[in-house]
Amino acid sequence: MSGPAYDPVPWSNDHADDVPYNHPMSPISPTTRFSDYRTPETEPLEYHDDLPPGAARPRFLGAALAREGPDPRESYASSSASLPPADDYSSSVYALNADGARASNYNAHYHDDPHDAEFSGSQQSLSMGKNPYLTEKRNVYPTGSSKRRNWIIGGIIVAILIAIAVVLIVIFAVVKPFDKKGSSSNSGAAADDSNHGTSSGANPTATNTPSSAIVTGGDGSKITMDDGTTFTYSNPFGGTWYWDPKDPFNNNAQAQSFTPPLNQSFNYGVTPIRGVNLGGWLVTEPFITPALYEQYQNSTPQAIDEWTLSQNMAADTANGGLQQLENHYKTFITEQDFARIAGAGLNFVRIPIPYWAIEVWDGEPFLPKTAWKYFLKAIQWARKYGIRINLDLHSLPGSQNGWNHSGRLGTINMLNGPMGLANAQRSLDYIRIIAEFISQPQYSDVVVMFGVTNEPFGPTMGQENLVRYYLQAYNLVRAASGVGENNGPMISLHEGFAGLSNWVGMFTNADRVGLDIHPYICFGTQSSDAYSTRLDIPCTTWASNQNNSMKNFGVTVAGEWSNAINDCGLFVNGVGLGTRYEGTYASGGPYPSLGSCDPWTDYTTWSTSMKGDIKNFALASMSALQNWFFWTWKIGNSSTTGKVESPQWSYSLGLEQGWMPTDPRQAQGVCDSNDAFSGQYQSWQTGGAGADQIPASFSSSYAWPPTSISNGGFATALPTYTPTGTIPTLPVPTFTASAKSSISAGNGWANSADSAGDFVPIPTCSYLDPWVGSAAPPSPLCSGAAAKRDLSSPSPAPTTPPKL
Template sequence: MSEPYMNGYDNDAARHFYPQHTPQAYAYTEKPAGAHAIHAKTQKRKNMILLIVGCAIILILAVILAIYFCVIKPVKDDGSKGSAASGSSSSANVARLIVGKDGDDITTSAGTTFTYRNKFGGFFVVDEANPFNDGAQAQSYTPPLNTSWKFGEDRIMGVNLGGWLVPEPFIAPQLYEPYLDNPDVNGDEWSLSIAMANDTANGGLSQLENHYKTFITEEDFAQIAAAGLNWIRLPVPFNAFGTIEGEPFLPNVAWNYTLKAFEWARKYGIRINLDLHTMPGSQNGLNHSGKKGYVAFASSVMGLANAQRGLDIIRRVTEFITQPEYKNLVPILSIINEPQGQDQQVMHAFYLEAYYMIRNITGTGEGNGPYIAVHDHFEPIANWANFLHGADRLILDSHPYFTFGGQDVQSIDRFPPLPCGTWGPQFNASRNTFGVTIAGEWSLGASDCGQYIWGLRDKPHTTNCDEYWNDYTKWTDDMKAKFLSLAKSHMDALGDFFFWTWKTGVSRNSPQGGTLVGAPCQWNYKLGLEQGWIPDDPRSSTGECARLNVVAQPDQYFKGTFESWQTGGLGAGTIAPTATAGIDVWPPPALATIGGLPADGWFNNNDNAGGMVPITGCTYPDSWNPGDVPPALCTGPAAADASASAASTPTARLPSAAVNRAHVVAKGIAQVHPPRPPPTVHAVARTNLESFPLLSPI
């Protein structure tokens, strides 16, 4: 018999709403024999117990009052509630521990103030003596950071911080619109960076850092927790870790703001899915990959070189977030966002190589490094059911959107039930076979309306955008209710999710004379929360598919638990031979178009091989454009010098302190685990690239 569709988290989520039944004590019809005989002794014993308990309570109250009046109250009395984040200290230079709750005031390091609101029982923590204190809790139903996250029991309810460190025109239109008259600016960061660098009168590339400073702030993190959300997905560009000659991006600076995100997320008890959103050469040719147009990551004659740079970035990030100070905060590493245009076997080989590399650093088993999220390469998620069966803590990430089908969508009316039948069974089937499966991105974009959705100059396929979709001030209550139902049905069907995105900026070309969010309001979680088409409690989405009468077969439910090896338990890391059958040893033949180049193991036993940059004196093709003419083999003094450098120069480690951070973290990057030799069958060719630090510590 068919039943209403429900995701595998329904029972767990229901616990948050319904009190558990408490059985009543048995009632005797008459007293047991001998009850009066023992009453006197029992009463004396009870009196003694009550006296002891009373003394203990008095002692506990004395300790609490001492802490309050000696530590917490002086902080509040000096007018700096929650302001330890600004780096100030008391007159006695006593490090303060502040545990803030709903209604407390916060002064940020930038000098702004706001009131912390959290109706879900969350609290923030500022610990001046230990800036890595993981005691904060986003909500009462979310485990604090210092408690392990249990996939299959705990539910990800998250949001992306899109457009912050990886700008996109529909999210941050104010960055692109000053250059609309420049035909070379096409909506990607490459062309934007060139235009900004030439615009010295307005600050050059510093305009981008000003965007970093202002678009997302500490208050956003507090508001995310207040919205009932417990995770963020943080898109980070590859240029946060350095650039090479010819790349116009602002280098390294985004890493400073990544560290700020770490600091703020820790303060408010929010976990992070760290998403490597762009890759050298562009992994998909879309405007959010760095450069629009061509795919030259793991494709074309420089595809292997670009992929090796990507692997190096993944390695350095892994070393950083596996440190004890960060492993609770960043439990997921998404190693590449939305690759497409590569041969399927090439991407399978890349994923396997990245997996081996990461687990060589972290070890295997629960608590040893992050979960590794791989994107579905825009293939049906059912195709991944047996991929790397037995791999330790691998996540499949899929991005279900209605927006990009090229259809003329005239109304929201038919959409609310669609996620339940379209994606719910697929995601549950993947959980039952592959393992942990998440929706790393989704939105309420039923149509493709909204400023710059397709890019800076491309037009939508929907023909009634201005009349129906774009101006939310004209939406009827019925229309808002249908958007709200669509939001809930997504959440219910997808289970573990990250909405794209938290906020979008105001476009000068938006409705009402540029005063509204012109980039699509259906993609703005914060705005939807304020206007009523996003639920003010994401847990209320539980059961929405059933309320919409979407039916599912019994075998379309998540079974409720993952296999032990899928979450780092027994058997984790023992990959079945059949699971790697057909996956090429890295580098795969499809990328081996450059013959006769020097090759050796990329990572040595101490994991100190250098980063990938061009060898001075050697000639290369354009690493951002495809081509089929291999370069001539680089020989002579330059190649010899490169080999010597590769043997002696370790990779530059990521700095652990951002410029102008509230507190300076002096600790460097230490190797968390003893070095582990890589599998000998996975040596990586260097392809004319020498070892050299890409990034110097701050």
């Protein structure tokens, strides 16, 4: 696949000495470099303008565009159950016939069962004639049986059964469930977070009840999945699962005793985010799912990204065509993965999804709408195991960074080039559609965080335009959800490779906006040094930056990081690109060969000592980053070797093989004082007074749309869309069993007042391919009345409400 010419980076020469500032339309020499803002990947690669034709851009290329200390920045990458009686002594008979030993439980000493024992220090059988309590009573009534007596006894039994059922319902539906404003004796925001051992609380034993009635359980309980298969739940941290098909939106589940259940608010800054990415599932990547790509390495086109993978699969009708991707969705991540994640002490998952989960336009080869079906399954599984979701919009029209995980390897066409504004309009539509869905009360307690765009390449787009885009995204999300705690998701903004310090002062008094950073060390200067000599890197490199950002901006989360300390691994840099470590990397360099990657990728040969060092590296990273999502939960096997070829990137394999901690709380204090944020968030608003009061000066300075687009020109001269289309509302899940006719799954749209249409092409205007790269805008752009378009309005005019 031939790569188009490089799009020059629009950074001006007229920047202040202390803080560089971007002017999208300023002229700039293509050779301009700021020597003090370089990446460890070597200076020529800083803006990845030296890639040979056909070479893939690295997955992560972190341009160091802001000072964060004296050293260059590192590279960046892409409730318990209602229980049956434990024994006979908790029966209704013994509730009345309690001896002194049971007085604390029942506060009674009365015995009214002739078959029971007398409690006088030892248990003795009593004959009917010797019972001291019932003789007078028995003499009053005649012996023998009668229909009337049977009816009376039967009525009493029925009444008792009804009473027991009512009590169970009250206990289960009223007493046990948690309230957002209430508390529970076995939970709390972080009540026992300092306890690194197994929870001492008793786990539910709901498995003693008939299987049809089991809706919750803890460690050791048996779980039956939708397909009828079963497995045993393993969670040593006091977590409880909860799933009742008759009550599918119940949020009683709790991942661990030290994590709040879903129906309590998550206390950011108090309870750490300990999460993992589900990379490679709904957005495929060659190094995560190599077997999908290996089968089409000799095809034309070669499968190097999901675009070319989809083209190959569509042509491969003998093996199922494009539906092969759905088979991947079904098998790569399943319900058991969510159960294992909770059992690993993790409380969040970050799930990358592509825009084609919503729709595709003509000419785009992706499998449309199918990934959303499986994201709905993810919501159900996360709800069942008490795990919260960070939904990350990972792949955008035209590509926001030119890397393979954006959907198509090549040029950046979002906020860059002649189609940059049109693709941004379309991307904002998808952000709005997703926000409307996840802001519905049925989903808002599970999908609590929304990463609106993964790794937009700010050096090309320009930070000013990226801020404009983010502010418009913020407005759309808050229009869908409203303002305040529990009203829609926290909004996560990737820092766009501008550096955390360049975001200080942005989004002050915004309602729940956090920063996302992706620290990796594996794509910089390579070293053959062992893990044991590099254990101080996370603490000395990341911890202070995270603390400063949380103090000066607000919640700052490492959305991606891994255990890799070099770029070894199959397809890690991209298909066919080789590695820096072995001196075969296809771009930049030359890189000296440091030897073979085999010792770093063949985990079957790793010693106990090496595994221990990797675990210590992981603990140091967790400690320094504080709130984090490991990349990634699972790496698939190579179809050629039959094993994982990038083992340092797999959390689940690390658990199995012993180089990941079984209790992530062990990371607490590893970085000593550097890792403990104890200050106050300066601009983090949780919905109280002052929330969503962004200064008017900020809103006006970063109004949407931009006046110009990098490598495109003035916005008025570029192709744009019009908001007159029908909104492709996301579908809601369906449930096969429900005893409550009043249960509603929502309609995909939280705010009925949001009635603007979808952005679609203007019939009288001309457009380029959304993935065009460098090109001149169409001329003439439009004909007739449409030629004069007003782009100044930040919000589209209302049209007919979408059909829900």
